[in-house]
Amino acid sequence: MGVFGDSLDKATASTFTRPLPKSARSQMRFLVKAAKGTKAAAERLGISQRTVERYLKGQIKQPRKELAARLATEVRKDWQPRVRERAKxxxxxxxxxxxxxxxxxxxxxxxxxxxxxxxxxxxxxxxxxxxxxxxxxxxxxxxxxxxxxxxxxxxxxxxxxxxxxxxxxxxxxxxxxxxxxxxx
Incomplete structure (x- = not known):
């Protein structure tokens, strides 16, 4: 998106009442739940389903920089939807x-x-x-x-x-x- 779309998303994110999950494993767990499956989560992140499963098991703990950024962005999209809608x-x-x-x-x-x-x-x-x-x-x-x-x-x-x-x-x-x- 562009400057305005990103600014609207950032303003919406500032209304969250709880912080985003910190670790990659907890972020991945949330994303899998929100996406309703490991396959859908993997598609959203552009990685393999097996990689998502390894994060969930704790076999991989530190994602690459670009994957960490994509993971945080995807989690932010689905985090506290009712709080976001109420603020809007x-x-x-x-x-x-x-x-x-x-x-x-x-x-x-x-x-x-x-x-x-x-x-x-x-x-x-x-x-x-x-x-x-x-x-x-x-x-x-x-x-x-x-x-x-x-x-x-x-x-x-x-x-x-x-x-x-x-x-x-x-x-x-x-x-x-x-x-x-x-x-x-």
Whole structure:
């Protein structure tokens, strides 16, 4: 996925109430249970079913670096699904989402007027409606560009137009993203 998708996943992971399993064996055990079998777990990790079985028996204790990263990523995807969904639901209905970004913002306003794009550091709370749209788009498999457009629209309406109180007709271009962090 891209910058926005990863940021949404990271924000969701920060809502966990229990830490991820630490050892490779306990992570593998959880993944096998979540995937409903060693074969499915092996396919998700791109390794053989026999290797998964050796982790479960404790014959292999330290995975290679890239396998350890894939294992942690796969476990994180399935860890505490109800806690994750509850946090998303709360953000989409009452809490909203906070976006912190450093990116290039350019503007097109009334006919004939423009503002050259420049790098800005913005931290802004977006209302629940934008959080709901981001989560729905991510669940529907939206591209990172589509997620970025939703966030750009939210920043345009809330930050630059101040809830419609100024800069009517302003259109914001959100490009050259240095980083994006989301929290809810």
């Amino acid at each position: 639901r709360r953000a989409a209905t009452t809490g909203g989402i906070v976006i912190e970004t450093r990116a290039r913002f350019g503007f097109t306003a009334a006919p004939g007027t423009t503002d050259d794009a420049r790098i800005r550091l913005i931290t802004q709370h977006l209302p629940p409606a934008y959080a709901a749209r981001l989560f729905e788009a991510q669940a529907a498999g939206a591209s990172d560009r589509q997620l970025q457009d939703i966030a750009a629209e939210g920043l345009q309406e809330i930050y630059f137009k101040d809830h419609g109180r100024r800069a009517e007709g302003l259109t914001v271009e959100f490009t050259d993203i240095d980083y994006v962090e989301l929290d809810f």
